[in-house]
Amino acid sequence: MRVLLVHPSPLLFSEIYLRLEPLGIERVAAALESAGHEVELLDLQVFARERFHARLRAWRPEIVGISLNYLANVPEVVELAQVAKSALPGCRVLVGGHSASFIAAALLEHAEGSIDCIVRGEGEAIAPRVLEAFAGGGELKTLPGVVTREGSGPPPLLVANLERPMPSRHLAANRRRYFIGELDPCASIEFTRGCPWDCAFCSAWTFYGRSYRTLSPAAAGEDLAGIREPNVFIVDDVAFIRPEHGMAIADEIDRRGIRKRYYLETRADVLLRNREVFARWTKLGLRYMFLGLEAIDDDGLKQHRKRVRLSENERALEVARELGLVVAINIIADPDWDADRFAVVRQWALEVPEIVHLTVNTPYPGTETWLTESRRFTTRDYRLFDVQHAVLPTRLPLERFYAEFVRTQDVLNRKHLGLRALWDVLGIGVRLLAQGQTNFLKMLWKFSSVYSTERLLGDHDRPVRYMLDLPPPPDVGRPTRPSPDQLYVHRATAVSLP
Numbered sequence: 435m436r437v438l439l440v441h442p443s444p445l446l447f448s449e450i451y452l453r454l455e456p457l458g459i460e461r462v463a464a465a466l467e468s469a470g471h472e473v474e475l476l477d478l479q480v481f482a483r484e485r486f487h488a489r490l491r492a493w494r495p496e497i498v499g500i501s502l503n504y505l506a507n508v509p510e511v512v513e514l515a516q517v518a519k520s521a522l523p524g525c526r527v528l529v530g531g532h533s534a535s536f537i538a539a540a541l542l543e544h545a546e547g548s549i550d551c552i553v554r555g556e557g558e559a560i561a562p563r564v565l566e567a568f569a570g571g572g573e574l575k576t577l578p579g580v581v582t583r584e585g586s587g588p589p590p591l592l593v594a595n596l597e598r599p600m601p602s603r604h605l606a607a608n609r610r611r612y613f614i615g616e617l618d619p620c621a622s623i624e625f626t627r628g629c630p631w632d633c634a635f636c637s638a639w640t641f642y643g644r645s646y647r648t649l650s651p652a653a654a655g656e657d658l659a660g661i662r663e664p665n666v667f668i669v670d671d672v673a674f675i676r677p678e679h680g681m682a683i684a685d686e687i688d689r690r691g692i693r694k695r696y697y698l699e700t701r702a703d704v705l706l707r708n709r710e711v712f713a714r715w716t717k718l719g720l721r722y723m724f725l726g727l728e729a730i731d732d733d734g735l736k737q738h739r740k741r742v743r744l745s746e747n748e749r750a751l752e753v754a755r756e757l758g759l760v761v762a763i764n765i766i767a768d769p770d771w772d773a774d775r776f777a778v779v780r781q782w783a784l785e786v787p788e789i790v791h792l793t794v795n796t797p798y799p800g801t802e803t804w805l806t807e808s809r810r811f812t813t814r815d816y817r818l819f820d821v822q823h824a825v826l827p828t829r830l831p832l833e834r835f836y837a838e839f840v841r842t843q844d845v846l847n848r849k850h851l852g853l854r855a856l857w858d859v860l861g862i863g864v865r866l867l868a869q870g871q872t873n874f875l876k877m878l879w880k881f882s883s884v885y886s887t888e889r890l891l892g893d894h895d896r897p898v899r900y901m902l903d904l905p906p907p908p909d910v911g912r913p914t915r916p917s918p919d920q921l922y923v924h925r926a927t928a929v930s931l932p
C-alpha cells in the first residue's frame with residue numbers, strides 16, 4: 435500500500451534552538467517498508483503545509499499516518515486528518531505517538547470520523563498489522579494498543595527487539611535542516627528506551643510502564659556507522675544509566691573508527707556515578723550535555739520527586755566542567771513564582787557558567803501532576819501546553835508572570851552572547867556558512883521575535899476549537915499516588931532504580 439507518514443510542524447519556541455529528525459516515524463516507516471509497503475515521509479518541521487496537499491493530490495496515498503508526540507500539536511493533527519479525508523475520502527488515517535497514546539478517545543471525538551484509529555504505544559510491531567486490518571485481514575478494534583470509535587483492543591505490547599528494523603533515515607528529505615545549536619547538521623539516534631525513575635511532572639516513564647531496554651552495542655554501532663551527518667543527538671531520556679552499556683557502545687565506536695560530535699541528556703546522579711563513561715565519551719566526541727536539574731533548592735527537587743539532592747546537582751556540574759562539556763540546564767518555573775523568586779533564579783543562573791533554560795510547569799496527560807493538578811487549569815487550549823505558557827493559575831498577574839519569564843530568558847540568552855561568547859559564535863557561524871549550513875546563524879536572530887510578553891499573553895486570547903478533556907475526579911479515599919492503571923500506556927515490568 436502507499437503510505438504517507440507525517441510529522442507536524444515545530445512548536446515555535448523549540449525552533450529557535452533546534453530542529454531534529456522524526457525518529458519515531460522513521461522507525462514506523464522502516465517496519466512498514468519491511469512489510470512490503472511503499473512509504474513516503476513528510477516532516478512539516480522542514481516543509482510547508484502546501485507540500486502535504488501536493489503529495490495527497492499527486493501521490494494519492496492509501497494510508498496517512500500522523501505522529502502526535504506533542505500535545506500542543508493536537509489541533510494541527512486533527513486538521514491534517516480532516517484535510518486527508520476530504521482530499522481522498524477512501525484513504526485511511528491512523529495517528530500514533532506519545533501524546534496520542536494518552537488522549538486516544540478524545541482525539542477520535544475531535545476528529546469526528548477523520549481519524550480511523552489511534553495506535554497507542556510503540557508503533558513498529560503494530561503498524562503493519564493495522565495496515566493488514568485496513569486491507570481486510572482482521573478486525574482493527576481487536577489489535578493490541580489500537581483504539582477506534584467502535585472499540586479498543588487489549589493494551590499495547592512492547593516490541594520484542596529494538597534492533598530491527600533500523601530507522602528509515604533515507605526517507606527524511608532535506609536532512610540538512612536538522613540541527614541543535616552549532617551541531618548543524620545533526621542526526622538523531624536511540625540507544626535505550628524508557629526510564630526507571632518516576633518524576634511527578636514527566637510522562638516519559640509512564641508511556642513505557644517504567645521499563646528500560648537497551649539496544650545491543652553491535653546494533654548501536656551499526657546504526658551510528660550508517661549516519662552521514664557529523665553530529666548526533668542521542669534521544670535517550672537518561673543517557674548511560676548502565677555504565678557497561680555506555681562503555682560497550684564506546685568500544686564499538688572505537689572498533690569502527692567512527693568520529694562524530696554528540697549531544698545527550700542525562701541526570702546529575704548518573705553523571706556522578708558513571709563519570710568514567712562520560713569521560714570516555716568526551717574523548718569520542720561528546721560535546722554537549724543537557725541536565726534536567728529542574729530546581730535550585732531541595733524543596734523544589736522533592737516536589738518534582740526528582741530523587742536527587744541539590745548537593746549532587748552541584749557536584750555534577752563541577753564534573754561536567756572538569757570534563758570540558760558544554761552543559762545546558764533546565765529549570766522548571768512554577769506558576770506560583772513571584773518576582774523575587776524569578777530574581778533569585780536569574781541571579782543563580784548568571785553565576786553559573788552553564789546555559790540555563792526555563793520551562794513552565796505543565797501537567798501533561800500521563801503525568802502524576804495531570805491527575806492531581808488539572809482541575810486547576812486556567813485554560814484547556816491544547817496549543818498552550820508547550821511548557822512555555824502558564825496553564826495553571828499564576829501568583830503574579832499573568833502579564834507580570836510572562837514579563838518576568840521573558841526577562842529571565844532574555845538575561846540568560848544575553849549571558850551567552852557577551853563579547854567573548856559573541857566572538858566564538860561568529861567564528862562558528864562563519865565556519866558553518868562556509869559549509870552551506872545556515873540553521874545555527876538563523877537561530878541567533880530569532881530570539882526576540884519568539885520570546886515576547888505580548889505574544890505569550892496574546893496566545894491566550896485565540897479562539898479555541900479543540901479543548902483538552904479533564905481526567906475523572908479522584909475517588910474519595912483513593913490513595914494519594916495514582917496507580918499504574920491510571921497512568922501507564924505499556925503495562926511492562928518495572929525495573930529497579932540503579
Ligand code: B12
Nearest residue numbers: 444445448454458499500501504505530531532553556557
Ligand atoms: C527526542 C525528543 C525531543 C526532540 C524532538 C525530535 C522530534 N522531532 O521528534 C526535541 C529535543 C527537539 C524535543 C523537543 C521538545 N520536547 Co521532546 N522529547 C523527546 C524524547 C526524549 C524522545 C522522543 C523520541 O525520539 N523517542 C524515540 C522514538 C523512536 O520514539 P517516539 O518518537 O515516541 O515514537 C514511537 C511511538 O511514539 C510511536 N509513534 C510515534 N509516531 C507515530 C506515528 C504513527 C502513525 C504510529 C503508528 C506510531 C507512532 O511509534 C514510535 C516507535 O515506537 C521524548 C521523551 C520520550 N521518551 O518519548 C520527549 C517528549 C516527547 N518531549 C516533550 C516536550 C515537552 C518537548 C518540548 C515542548 C520541550 C521544550 N522545552 O520546548 C519540545 C517541543 C518540540 C516541538 N514539537 O517543537 C515531552 C512531551 C510532552 C507532551 N505530552 O506534549 C516528552 C514526552 C518528554 C517528557 N519528559 O515529558 N523533544
Ligand code: SF4
Nearest residue numbers: 629631633636638671
Ligand atoms: S529522570 Fe527524566 S525521563 Fe526519567 S522520569 Fe525523571 S524527568 Fe522523566
